[in-house]
Amino acid sequence: MSDTVSPVFGVCPLPIFDHKQIVLGHGSGGKLTAELIEKIFLPAFANPILDKLDDQAVLQVNGSKLAFTTDSFVVTPIFFPGGDIGRLAVNGTVNDLAMSGARPLYLAAAFILEEGLPSDDLRRVVESMRDAAQEAGVQFVTGDTKVVNRGKGDKIFITTTGIGILEGNVSVSADRAIPGDKIIVSGYIGDHGMAIMSQRENLEFEGTIESDCAPLHGLVQAMMQAGAENIHCLRDPTRGGLATTLNEIAARSRVGMKLREDSIPIRETVRGACEILGLDPLYVANEGKLVAVVAAEAAENVLDKMREHPLGAAAVTIGEIVAEHSGMVLMKTEIGGTRVLDVMFGEQLPRIC
């Protein structure tokens, strides 16, 4: 146990582990997930498109630019306030495509069903997928189904794969943020994660927290009206939340960020629920919000376009890109102190007291 530690520090009082088994934190979207990708997936699959590590691949095919992505959905409970696993599976993939600036076109769906799942539940999920696909203007064009023994799955797992097309002068990527750019968030953060958490843990808060699950490509198209070339980065802050997403952009673009805590929109109910559980809303998942890094001179115009769209009504500038402290996200706190927002390590855990 001591051979992985420099002799300067002597024998390690606690073991350094390389995980011999997968733990839940590997799926949290935080540092452990990054470690998994870096140590297991990338060495096997590395290529210039994958190496960009965007949420979607942008492919040149016969002169067209296509966006291509896939995502698996596992959630307990499968029905929750503001959505269900089906709606999530459609919008999650639609949003991954939209964050490249693409117009989503077609989806594929693969279902892993657990023996004993009520057919009515499956029907509800599928109808919800149909409705979400209609809203998003995409079609399911292929799919697959498998059933596993009772106890070997958790009711239903859905994988959706999507393809979209990039049109016009769109060049959005997490490595395009430059000093001076403004950081915009499209609305209230933390809704989805806290909606799930309050259901899962049977916590009753005053006023239901509803998931923000929604397709974002319409909002992105509206933003592009302010000049596609002014939209430098787009990301939807899902697992790991706003803080993790901002860190990814800061790292990829090799820039720093300065935020103002009092400008970040968080609903009272979400803040309250987070306070009770000892969680930080900046690390809580969203399913219908985006973060945009836009050219300073276009920021007001982009904000106007966003606010005209129902999903961007509460859009606001939360900070700016700076040249200093590259890779670091700093936040001026409400009381005037400064805090660094780091990437989430693993699962967010409720604190003892």
Place this chain on the structure above:
Amino acid sequence: MKYLDEYRDGNIARKLVDEMRRIQTRPWVIMEVCGGQTHSIVKHGIDHLLPEGIELVHGPGCPVCVTPLEMIDKAHAIARRPDVVFCSFGDMLRVPGSEGDLFTIKSQGGDVRVVYSPLDCLKIARSNPDKQVVFFAIGFETTAPANAMLVWRAFQERLKNVSVLVSHVLVPPALVAILSSPSNRVQGFLGPGHVCAVVGYSEYEPISAEFNVPIVITGFEPLDILQGTLMTIRQLETGRAEVENQYSRVLDRDGNRTAQDLVFKVFEVGDRKWRGIGNIGQSGYKLRPEFRDHDAEKLFDVAQIATIEPTICISGEILRGIKKPHDCPAFGTACDPQHPLGATMVSAEGACAAYYTYGRHLKKERELVSISTGSAA
């Protein structure tokens, strides 16, 4: 948010800091006792607001950090058993023992569950009559009443399959240990607000008198901490050493009598080992003998597990306020929350983990300070 935003008001914060500047004539070292206070200080950047020369050092009040490695190994030995449902507060799950953490045990098939209240174990026990449901009862006086309630209810309902693994510690003996140390630097304390909400603060009066040290029982919001710090500086500057109560909206001198009665019905005071500090006499709670049937340590025969804690990590000195996380060469390099070398890196409330979480491992500290005094976006 009502009842919270009032305590995070930047204008009032500035006024409190201005007042500190006005009355301060020399440097002072003040320890915040609670892990929750440490967390709040780094989360809100409070230490960067304070006047130069006012140094906050982080105390031993992180329940996860002071739980000895040996106790964690005992917990893991129990959690690995197929006949056990092991229940714990969330942040204990990531604490590594000699072999893995509770997450790892869960991934290997152990039935490990996060509960929000110890009383959740009663429900789990009723629906799993063939399993022993074990709760990891750690923490200070704050968590003791709910843990005691679990034991009391299980005892009354004759739920034989509920037990607790107790590693409860008390704040006052730790303060005495810190103040008695020849290397002590602490000149005043921000006392533990939530602990005193349970037990009151009369116990702190003899400590304040004996060691001639101000103790201001303080809350957890930014303005609580700033006001508590100001009250401590005011005492220090005027040569007073008293127990004062900043957190009067929550507690009084007597604390919560009902909670105390329950705690002493179930627990008695005994010796306890503290991680990073060692054995402190009469510094914790143990189950009273009549509840032995609910004592997991006896039920599972883990008493013989004795893990020797290596002395390399400086967490003991950090817990006593002698050193800060930065003073450790391993901080942020060989030691981080993913690979903690010591106690204070394992919980979000631990001083090292709190420093790390809020980016203090990045070698930008000096730059950070200069930025914090300038304007943000």
